[in-house]
Amino acid sequence: MKEHFVGMLLGTMVGDAIGLPVEGWDCVRMAEQLDRFPLLPRGEQELATAVLGLITGGKVAAGEARYSDDTQMAIGVAQILVEEGEIVPETLAQRFATNFQPWRGYGPGAYGVLDALKQGRPWDEPARQVFGGRGSYGNGAAMRVAPIGAFFWDSEVATIREQARLSSLPTHTHPHGIEGAVVIALAVAGVLRQVAEGADELDVAQLLGFIRSGTHDEIFLKKLAEVEGFLAAEPEPCVVAARLGTDLTATLSVPAALFAFLSRWDSLPDCILYAVRLGGDADTIAAMAGALAGAFHRSAAIPENWLAALENGPQGRDFVRTLAEGLYERWEAAPPRRLEVVGAE
Numbered sequence: 001m002k003e004h005f006v007g008m009l010l011g012t013m014v015g016d017a018i019g020l021p022v023e024g025w026d027c028v029r030m031a032e033q034l035d036r037f038p039l040l041p042r043g044e045q046e047l048a049t050a051v052l053g054l055i056t057g058g059k060v061a062a063g064e065a066r067y068s069d070d071t072q073m074a075i076g077v078a079q080i081l082v083e084e085g086e087i088v089p090e091t092l093a094q095r096f097a098t099n100f101q102p103w104r105g106y107g108p109g110a111y112g113v114l115d116a117l118k119q120g121r122p123w124d125e126p127a128r129q130v131f132g133g134r135g136s137y138g139n140g141a142a143m144r145v146a147p148i149g150a151f152f153w154d155s156e157v158a159t160i161r162e163q164a165r166l167s168s169l170p171t172h173t174h175p176h177g178i179e180g181a182v183v184i185a186l187a188v189a190g191v192l193r194q195v196a197e198g199a200d201e202l203d204v205a206q207l208l209g210f211i212r213s214g215t216h217d218e219i220f221l222k223k224l225a226e227v228e229g230f231l232a233a234e235p236e237p238c239v240v241a242a243r244l245g246t247d248l249t250a251t252l253s254v255p256a257a258l259f260a261f262l263s264r265w266d267s268l269p270d271c272i273l274y275a276v277r278l279g280g281d282a283d284t285i286a287a288m289a290g291a292l293a294g295a296f297h298r299s300a301a302i303p304e305n306w307l308a309a310l311e312n313g314p315q316g317r318d319f320v321r322t323l324a325e326g327l328y329e330r331w332e333a334a335p336p337r338r339l340e341v342v343g344a345e
């Protein structure tokens with residue numbers, strides 16, 4: 001299970017770093033670029049090299065692939081879980097502010113909120129005031145929530161929901177921003193539940209059912225039904241992108257990440273590259289899909305040259321691995337409240 005935790009966090013990082021150079025490209029432009037390079041048979045490292053080289057201008061050397069706000073904030077979430085054993089929004093807000101590196105590509109809403117937090121504003125004020133007081137409904141809470149899904153994988157659904165909600169509050173208070181985080185947290189937890197049962201093939205229907213069982217928002221439930229329909233009769237990637245959405249709102253990016261994983265769960269590189277191929281908010285969609293694939297397959301499924309390309313300075317690749325191991329060790333030493341065992345004495 002420890003290596004599944006590591007896969008979750010390194011999967012986030014590698015998806016983020018691979019999607020970042022092409023963030024904002026639309027699906028059609030992405031297809032034109034990617035199709036110039038023939039995709040090699042699955043499993044061949046050349047595929048990884050070709051695509052990573054392509055999307056980074058062919059100049060990526062060891063340690064040069066940078067991650068963005070997605071990974072940086074997921075690090076903050078994992079740190080708080082290691083330290084506190086649960087999400088304390090005020091402490092999490094402080095950690096986001098401490099970790100904040102403005103050049104990591106934060107969205108305009110989050111940038112303003114974190115800047116205000118850094119200047120010492122009360123933790124629960126700035127997030128409520130953005131976007132005319134509606135709060136952000138972006139995907140910023142969903143993109144960083146995977147450590148919660150891992151840490152609470154065998155907790156009750158209500159606990160997973162609540163922890164995801166609490167982790168959203170420092171930056172995302174709109175119900176859609178929160179529910180996006182809930183959906184991804186449930187997805188990660190559902191994957192690890194299958195892992196714990198010894199599954200070597202993902203039960204897609206069961207995972208979808210589990211996510212649905214904890215999802216309360218009508219729009220997300222509608223999107224989950226759409227995802228399920230696409231799994232049965234898969235349209236072209238750009239049709240998927242247009243229908244599910246690939247922008248920076250939670251309702252129009254979380255479903256695309258889920259589809260990338262559910263349709264390509266058997267190969268982590270395929271899953272991440274497909275998520276990138278959908279275009280739009282590619283780093284975030286690939287970070288979410290990468291977290292799920294990494295949680296299922298463990299970090300060993302990440303191609304070695306992808307890992308080698310990742311930046312490895314302070315809070316880089318090695319730090320992220322150690323942090324994820326620490327998250328597992330904290331879970332093992334002082335696990336959060338477990339599932340009630342039906343029929344136990």
Ligand SMILES: [Mg+2]
Pocket residue numbers: 068069070104105283284
């Ligand atoms: Mg980003």
